[in-house]
Amino acid sequence: MILNITTTHKPATDLGYLLHKHPDKFQTLELSVGKAHVFYPEKSEEKTTISILLDIDPIDMVRGARNLGGDGFALGHYVNDRPYVASSFMSVALSKAFSSAMNGKCKDKPELVDVKLPFEVTIAVIPAPKGGEILIRKFFEPLGYKVELIRHQLDSKFPEWGDSKYFTLKLNHTITTKELLSHLYVLIPTLDNDKHYFVSENEIEKLLQKGEGWLKEHPEKEQIIRRYLINLNSLSRQALERLSEGEEIGDLSDELIEKTEKQKRKETLHDKRIKLVAEKITESGAERVLDLGCGEGKLIRQLIKQKQFSEIVGMDISYNELIKAKERLHFDEMSPKQKERINLFQGSLTYKDQRLEGFDAAAVVEVIEHLDLNRLKAFERVLFEFAKPKTVVLTTPNQEFNVMWDKLDAEEMRHDDHRFEWTRKEFLEWSNKIGKTYNYKVELFTIGDEVENIGAPSQMAIFTYGN
Incomplete structure (x- = not known):
């Protein structure tokens, strides 16, 4: 993963003074999970380019990976794009390599700090998943940037995959070095x-300082x-309030208000679904419960209210x-018991x-539709053959109900990440x-209000082991 910063300022070699990096030196910086190499692929008074090349060690990344589950295996630790894309690793590298420039300091030519230079930035690969x-x-x-983008295919040998x-991203702007960084x-x-790395209140300070x-x-x-605070609501609100200097946070745009209202409507159906799943698991008499694809823990928050559950386990790939x-369970504030x-x-x-293995009940709430159909058989064996809980409560969307949603055709899926419905x-x-x-x-149930000849928005199956 490489990032290039180019200027045609005259003389362009001033870039070396601004970034405190000598054009004739190849420098290597140690990162927590690899190295960052800083060098100049081209240098002249007419045009100078400095590059940061990240060399992420996937083994070190796994060793230092955050894990809430102790010593369990997680596929995402081993198969991911972290060594190949611009991510938080690149931000750390920029901060380490150019800390003085980022803080608006230039020892040898301080007058350059406030000079707006013509910059071209090229990032070889940057992800934009949402x-x-x-x-x-x-x-x-x-911010004034001219943006050029090239989107990459999943696989050039299989263009039908889409x-x-x-993206390869190219930015052009005339701006101060501190602002750019x-x-x-x-x-x-x-x-x-x-x-x-773990996101805490310290990230608010970094965000407000750099912003x-x-x-x-x-x-x-x-x-x-x-997004910078990975959608942690409490931290995001703190940051917004501090940025607004105590102003009330309520001036959302019409677009954001409409989006929020849509989310609330979706949550109403989801709340019904979670409530019904919790009721069925409680009725099963289970004491040890597994929530597969637990997401933000909404079902766990319902189950923990019931004293009958001695152990509640949540698993998610994310x-x-x-x-x-x-965070939403307020886990750190809970009593040890x-x-x-x-x-x-x-x-x-x-x-x-x-x-x-060994659980009385398992919940799989709106999860299977996110699996590729060719991986569904593997899921079936993992859950029903190997884990084999006494009760499984599983929900999935009813594709026939899609005609009832505004701006959603009958053949469309409800979410971009759904592989089937x-x-x-x-x-x-x-x-x-x-x-x-x-x-x-097997017993089947409906979730939400039913419509004649179409059914309800979601459907539920309860599997009880043994006939």
Whole structure:
């Protein structure tokens, strides 16, 4: 992963003074999980380029990985894009390599600090998983950058697979060096929407320091703050309040208000779903419960209210979701006895895992539709053959109900990340096949208000082991 910064300022070699890096030296900086190499691929008075090349060690990354589940295996630690994309690792490298320039200091030519230089920045690969080109432009263009993007295919040998979330990004702007570096420091990990380290209140200080002079007036400041703080609501609100100097946070745009209202409507159905799943698990008499694909922990928050559950375990493939779950459960504020009841860990639904065995009940709430169909068989075996809980409560969308949603055609799926959505007949056939194959009795239920000939928004199957 390489980032190039080029200037045609006269003389262009002033860049070396500004960044405190001699053009004739190749320098290497130690990172927590690898190295950053700093060098000049071209240097002249007409044009000078400085490069940062990240050399991330995937083994060190796994050794130092955050893990809420102790010594369990997590596929995401081993198969990921971290060594190949611009992410929070790049922000750390920029801060280490150019700390003086980022703080507005230039020892030998201090007069250059406030000089606006013509810059061209090229980032070989940057991910934008939620927002893509539109998001990149919304973040950089209000700051005055000319943005050029090349989106990469998932695999050039299989063009039918479509485009990936990865882009080559070129930025052009006439701006001070300090401003350029602060923009890159904040926006690179914000586009990626991930962090390789634990996010705490200290990140608010870094964000406000690097965002001084530009973040407050940025039209996308709410989104930048939330994504920089990996959508942790309490931290995001603190940052917004401090940025607004105590002003009440309520001046959201019409677009954001409409988005929030839509989310509330979706949550109403989701709340019904969570409530019904919790009721069915409680009725099963289970004491040890597993929530597969637990997300932000909404079901866990319902189950923990019931004293009958001695152990509640949440598993999710996304570490960020587990962090949110821990925050929203107020885990750090719980009593030691309450903490003993909860365990959160990272894992995959399609790989055999001994940690999933021995539970009285398992919940799989709106999860299977996110799996590729060719991986569904692996999920079936992991859950029903190997883990084999006494009761499984599983929900998934009813594809036939999609015609009832505004701006959603019958053939469209509800979310971009859904790999399939089943009709009621398809879900019934799959559920019965599971029951016969793995010796489970099956009951089907609806979730939400039913419509004649269409059914309800979601459908539920309860599998009980043994006939």
